[in-house]
Amino acid sequence: MEKIRLRVKKIPRVEIGHLWIFSNELETVPKLEPGSIVEVLTSEGKSLGLAFYNPHSLIALRLLKLTIVDDVLRSIKYRILRAKLLREKIFPNENCYRLVYAESDCLPGLIIDRFADYFVVQVNSAGMEKFIDTIPKIITELYPNCKGIIAKNVTHFRKLEGLENYEKVLFGQIPEEVVVTESGVKYILNFYQAQKTGLFLDQKLNKRFIRRISSNLKVLDCYSNFGGFGLNAALGGAREVTLVDISDTALGYARRNFELNGLKNGNFVCMDALDFLRQEFNQNRKYDLVVLDPPSFTKSKKNVQSAIAGYHQINKFAMRIISDNGFLATASCSMHIDEPTFLHIIEEVAYSQRITLKLIYRGGQAPDHPILLSMPETRYLKFFVFQISKG
Numbered sequence: 222m223e224k225i226r227l228r229v230k231k232i233p234r235v236e237i238g239h240l241w242i243f244s245n246e247l248e249t250v251p252k253l254e255p256g257s258i259v260e261v262l263t264s265e266g267k268s269l270g271l272a273f274y275n276p277h278s279l280i281a282l283r284l285l286k287l288t289i290v291d292d293v294l295r296s297i298k299y300r301i302l303r304a305k306l307l308r309e310k311i312f313p314n315e316n317c318y319r320l321v322y323a324e325s326d327c328l329p330g331l332i333i334d335r336f337a338d339y340f341v342v343q344v345n346s347a348g349m350e351k352f353i354d355t356i357p358k359i360i361t362e363l364y365p366n367c368k369g370i371i372a373k374n375v376t377h378f379r380k381l382e383g384l385e386n387y388e389k390v391l392f393g394q395i396p397e398e399v400v401v402t403e404s405g406v407k408y409i410l411n412f413y414q415a416q417k418t419g420l421f422l423d424q425k426l427n428k429r430f431i432r433r434i435s436s437n438l439k440v441l442d443c444y445s446n447f448g449g450f451g452l453n454a455a456l457g458g459a460r461e462v463t464l465v466d467i468s469d470t471a472l473g474y475a476r477r478n479f480e481l482n483g484l485k486n487g488n489f490v491c492m493d494a495l496d497f498l499r500q501e502f503n504q505n506r507k508y509d510l511v512v513l514d515p516p517s518f519t520k521s522k523k524n525v526q527s528a529i530a531g532y533h534q535i536n537k538f539a540m541r542i543i544s545d546n547g548f549l550a551t552a553s554c555s556m557h558i559d560e561p562t563f564l565h566i567i568e569e570v571a572y573s574q575r576i577t578l579k580l581i582y583r584g585g586q587a588p589d590h591p592i593l594l595s596m597p598e599t600r601y602l603k604f605f606v607f608q609i610s611k612g
């Protein structure tokens with residue numbers, strides 16, 4: 222097995238459990254095949270165990286926390302089993318959850334989402350790509366009722382790894398549409414058309430909170446996608462729910478999901494959410510609860526300032542159209558905007574609008590997306606609900 226040496230004796234980040242080593246931290250960047258398994262040595266020759274290596278990626282090494290005598294395939298199988306047991310513990314009554322969350326489950330670059338008897342796999346590392354044919358075997362062993370597995374390998378992370386994007390059925394059949402139930406809400410899922418892997422499972426607990434507070438409220442769900450928050454609000458007894466998304470396809474599913482759940486009080490608007498918020502402000506329309514769940518406003522550190530400006534804008538108009546004592550539920554899934562920064566933006570906006578905010582719920586990604594404390598990159602979702610006072 223090839224060995225790769227670091228330039229230094231130790232990397233403090235790695236010492237405390239971070240799993241990435243960057244290309245500028247290597248003594249040399251050998252020309253090995255992307256995804257090769259190598260042994261990592263410090264400059265003094267101390268072994269840091271095995272890693273996936275990719276000479277084309279800034280993340281040159283992804284540590285596996287294995288020694289040279291360990292069997293990598295057996296460890297992958299064991300870790301997927303361990304991930305399954307954790308999800309069953311967290312959500313004993315659910316069959317839609319993130320089964321594997323990459324580095325957090327010590328499976329670098331591997332994401333697996335379960336939607337009842339269907340599974341969506343996403344691979345974001347060259348090392349894991351080498352196991353793409355084995356992963357379906359592991360899943361079907363663990364879930365004998367599995368009917369279909371699809372790889373939705375279409376992400377910007379793959380480009381960074383020098384991997385091709387593709388979608389492919391890896392096992393069984395993936396019908397055009399299936400109906401799944403998440404937190405008691407029925408969804409029509411089209412794996413081929415869905416963004417990301419299907420549903421936004423990371424908001425599971427946050428959606429449940431919205432259901433809890435929605436009774437009798439007039440609700441606006443901005444960036445609604447298939448209707449996750451809006452459906453929960455309606456099932457929680459909202460008087461009226463308006464869902465806004467720029468994607469006609471996503472809204473079409475949101476509308477059908479309302480019907481499927483026997484809900485009749487949805488309005489569906491295909492429009493840029495900021496334009497819609499501005500329009501509602503100009504027409505002096507008010508809502509009791511506004512949910513903002515935009516896509517990531519920045520995928521890199523260099524665009525943080527424009528992302529901050531984006532959050533400012535949407536939160537400002539949302540606050541303006543929320544009635545006194547109403548609620549703002551606001552999320553950010555941008556990994557490069559940390560929680561203090563996001564809260565600071567909201568505070569600034571509230572101050573500029575002469576609004577008092579009472580924080581009543583502080584959420585994040587659901588626990589099937591565990592956070593590795595030693596890897597800040599695994600923590601990305603911020604979600605807050607405030608009660609607003611204008612008096």
Ligand SMILES: C[S@@+](CC[C@H](N)C(=O)[O-])C[C@H]1O[C@@H](n2cnc3c(N)ncnc32)[C@H](O)[C@@H]1O
Pocket residue numbers: 416420421424443444445446447448449450465466467468471492493494495514515516517554
């Ligand atoms: C993070 S997802 C929202 C997930 C959704 N809240 C849920 O829980 O299922 C972001 C959504 O924003 C939509 N979107 C992106 N840009 C938009 C824009 N400028 N205006 C409105 N919607 C937009 C996307 O189509 C996508 O459905």
